[in-house]
Amino acid sequence: MEKFITHVGTAVPLRRSNVDTDQIIPAVYLKRVTRSGFEDGLFAAWRNDPEFILNKEPYKHGTILVAGADFGTGSSREHAVWALQNYGFKVIISPRFADIFRGNSAKGGLLTIILPQDQVEALWRAIEADPSLPVRVSLEERTVSYGSKTLPFEMDEYTRWRLMEGLDDIGLTLKQTDSIDAFEQARTAVKPATLPIR
Amino acid sequence: MGKTLAEKIWQEHVVRSVAGEPDLIYIDLHLIHEVTSAQAFDGLRLSGRKVRRPELTLATEDHNTPTQNIDLPIADPVSKLQVDTLRNNCAEFGVRIHSLGDIDQGIVHVVGPQLGLTQPGMTIVCGDSHTSTHGAFGALAFGIGTSEVEHVLATQTLPLVRPKTMAINVEGELQPGVTAKDVILAIIAQIGTGGGQGYVLEYRGSAIKALSMEARMTVCNMSIEAGARAGLISPDEKTFEYIKGKPHAPADWDAAVAYWNTLYTDADAKFDVEITLDANALAPFVTWGTNPGQGAPLNGEVPNPALIDDPEERGAAERALVYMDLTAGTPLKNIAIDTVFLGSCTNGRIEDLRSAAAILDGQKIASSLRMLVVPGSARVRLQAEAEGLDKIFMAAGAEWRNAGCSMCLGMNPDQLAPGERSASTSNRNFEGRQGKGGRTHLVSPLVAAATAIRGTLSSPADL
Numbered sequence: 001m002e003k004f005i006t007h008v009g010t011a012v013p014l015r016r017s018n019v020d021t022d023q024i025i026p027a028v029y030l031k032r033v034t035r036s037g038f039e040d041g042l043f044a045a046w047r048n049d050p051e052f053i054l055n056k057e058p059y060k061h062g063t064i065l066v067a068g069a070d071f072g073t074g075s076s077r078e079h080a081v082w083a084l085q086n087y088g089f090k091v092i093i094s095p096r097f098a099d100i101f102r103g104n105s106a107k108g109g110l111l112t113i114i115l116p117q118d119q120v121e122a123l124w125r126a127i128e129a130d131p132s133l134p135v136r137v138s139l140e141e142r143t144v145s146y147g148s149k150t151l152p153f154e155m156d157e158y159t160r161w162r163l164m165e166g167l168d169d170i171g172l173t174l175k176q177t178d179s180i181d182a183f184e185q186a187r188t189a190v191k192p193a194t195l196p197i198r
Numbered sequence: 199m200g201k202t203l204a205e206k207i208w209q210e211h212v213v214r215s216v217a218g219e220p221d222l223i224y225i226d227l228h229l230i231h232e233v234t235s236a237q238a239f240d241g242l243r244l245s246g247r248k249v250r251r252p253e254l255t256l257a258t259e260d261h262n263t264p265t266q267n268i269d270l271p272i273a274d275p276v277s278k279l280q281v282d283t284l285r286n287n288c289a290e291f292g293v294r295i296h297s298l299g300d301i302d303q304g305i306v307h308v309v310g311p312q313l314g315l316t317q318p319g320m321t322i323v324c325g326d327s328h329t330s331t332h333g334a335f336g337a338l339a340f341g342i343g344t345s346e347v348e349h350v351l352a353t354q355t356l357p358l359v360r361p362k363t364m365a366i367n368v369e370g371e372l373q374p375g376v377t378a379k380d381v382i383l384a385i386i387a388q389i390g391t392g393g394g395q396g397y398v399l400e401y402r403g404s405a406i407k408a409l410s411m412e413a414r415m416t417v418c419n420m421s422i423e424a425g426a427r428a429g430l431i432s433p434d435e436k437t438f439e440y441i442k443g444k445p446h447a448p449a450d451w452d453a454a455v456a457y458w459n460t461l462y463t464d465a466d467a468k469f470d471v472e473i474t475l476d477a478n479a480l481a482p483f484v485t486w487g488t489n490p491g492q493g494a495p496l497n498g499e500v501p502n503p504a505l506i507d508d509p510e511e512r513g514a515a516e517r518a519l520v521y522m523d524l525t526a527g528t529p530l531k532n533i534a535i536d537t538v539f540l541g542s543c544t545n546g547r548i549e550d551l552r553s554a555a556a557i558l559d560g561q562k563i564a565s566s567l568r569m570l571v572v573p574g575s576a577r578v579r580l581q582a583e584a585e586g587l588d589k590i591f592m593a594a595g596a597e598w599r600n601a602g603c604s605m606c607l608g609m610n611p612d613q614l615a616p617g618e619r620s621a622s623t624s625n626r627n628f629e630g631r632q633g634k635g636g637r638t639h640l641v642s643p644l645v646a647a648a649t650a651i652r653g654t655l656s657s658p659a660d661l
């Protein structure tokens with residue numbers, strides 16, 4: 001996983017709320033067995049429309065997506081995170097995220113930032129007025145800045161540390177193998193196992 | 199102070215707890231399927247890791263398997279690739295799998311309970327957001343993403359942040375024709391698609407107690423549509439009765455029941471949030487929009503977005519009406535339907551099929567529509583056939599299919615055509631969910647059956 005410290009890029013105003021994972025990547029694109037190549041399915045239905053924001057310069061090269069509330073609702077598909085990342089997005093900003101999507105993003109190294117609705121709207125106006133306006137995201141300082149504005153955001157210490165170190169969860173947990181062994185020893189016997197019944 | 203059921207289960211599964219970090223939680227049962235597991239196994243292989251506890255893992259094929267001609271090779275090359283990949287991964291890592299054609303194949307959330315693997319007090323995860331279904335047994339069950347699938351495969355644990363708890367009290371008695379599906383749609387319409395976010399929902403109250411186990415599964419199933427990862431119902435005699443005699447029911451039954459009887463929310467426990475619904479006031483409910491929170495009683499009308507105060511919700515309602523091609527003020531019962539879909543992990547169990555068949559018995563479906571009946575599992579199909587339900591559906595003009603997710607998400611050939619409108623017993627009415635350009639109205643099995651007969655959204659009372 002790549003380390004995330006700061007990132008400067010083009011921000012894309014996606015003026016929609018409730019962007020669910022079926023919109024981010026429709027189910028027909030999920031029939032793959034690898035982790036790459038999902039960028040072609042990103043917002044597939046909307047991208048047929050030449051007026052869609054990602055079909056316009058310079059937004060099509062965007063790396064920061066600024067969306068309405070409840071981004072990533074719906075199906076738990078992590079392909080949504082991969083599709084955004086495969087396309088080139090590093091950061092998603094929204095007033096509210098669906099839990100599973102946010103968890104998936106943190107695991108994959110995609111930064112999700114919650115900003116209040118009015119700050120999102122001000123950011124939308126700024127990047128619509130000047131599409132090439134650079135937006136800077138610092139995980140170190142926990143700020144989003146553009147023009148003369150610097151907006152603080154919250155991020156729990158643990159997730160921040162993991163993202164900044166680029167650490168993978170499984171490796172971290174496997175360091176706790178002794179605790180897991182001990183837990184299993186003490187585990188109640190009434191729980192079922194999936195071994196075939198004969 | 200006492201504890202809620204969710205807190206009790208959580209506490210029993212903490213492997214490690216350190217301030218400032220998520221708790222490491224032990225997972226009792228890990229269900230997998232072909233769509234969200236391939237990359238997880240791929241990750242294990244790349245890092246040289248093994249499945250820690252294959253005997254706590256179970257695989258089934260459901261999401262994109264065909265529901266017709268299942269004895270032939272899967273025609274869609276990508277679906278075939280995913281299914282073959284799952285089979286190879288299970289063989290390589292030693293995981294039990296129920297493949298297409300197997301008697302225990304079916305939708306993962308129907309298969310777990312019918313095997314008796316879903317039991318009270320467990321932690322259950324699956325790379326599918328409707329894992330909340332298993333909460334009906336008093337298990338803490340939730341959907342996870344593919345990286346988490348890999349994490350559970352490798353460690354049988356997950357680092358998780360303790361959720362808050364919300365009590366949803368449904369008190370009173372449901373009127374005839376009002377089902378578990380109507381209850382949960384009404385709850386979601388009340389609290390919104392984000393209302394449950396960060397919470398485990400515990401459904402309580404006399405109306406919930408009165409529900410059968412399968413109806414409780416319908417309620418818990420859609421917890422995710424209110425934004426909650428998990429829904430719970432305290433186990434009781436009905437729960438134990440349902441598990442009894444199932445293939446994986448505990449050998450030491452008395453010990454298990456003694457343990458299960460400790461699984462309830464203490465009288466002096468405090469929920470973070472508590473809401474109450476009057477069961478007597480509930481009516482058959484349908485959705486008119488493109489998220490499950492956009493629903494209304496069937497006797498009502500398509501709402502007027504101009505009357506919605508919240509600007510975000512108003513915008514969403516306006517866009518939904520355009521997508522759904524609906525006009526504000528139209529009586530919901532005037533909406534003509536092209537396809538009726540009876541199935542899914544929400545309403546594809548035997549009781550759902552029985553209740554719809556009872557309405558369709560001796561009737562014909564409207565000539566203007568098609569109806570697909572897709573049992574949730576192969577065992578549900580066989581049970582229905584033993585009871586002659588398949589004959590009733592086919593005599594009415596419906597199609598009788600093999601088990602799978604089918605038109606719930608349209609990954610297999612069962613899809614809506616662009617512009618086509620469905621009444622669907624599934625759980626998601628998102629844009630394009632059932633096929634590109636398709637329009638979905640979520641309904642109960644009773645409304646599905648009555649709609650099939652009349653051709654427009656209807657309840658059995660309209661027949």
Ligand code: SF4
Pocket residue numbers: 260261305306307326328542543544602603606607624625
């Ligand atoms: S039936 Fe639908 S909701 Fe249920 S597991 Fe299958 S795709 Fe998911």
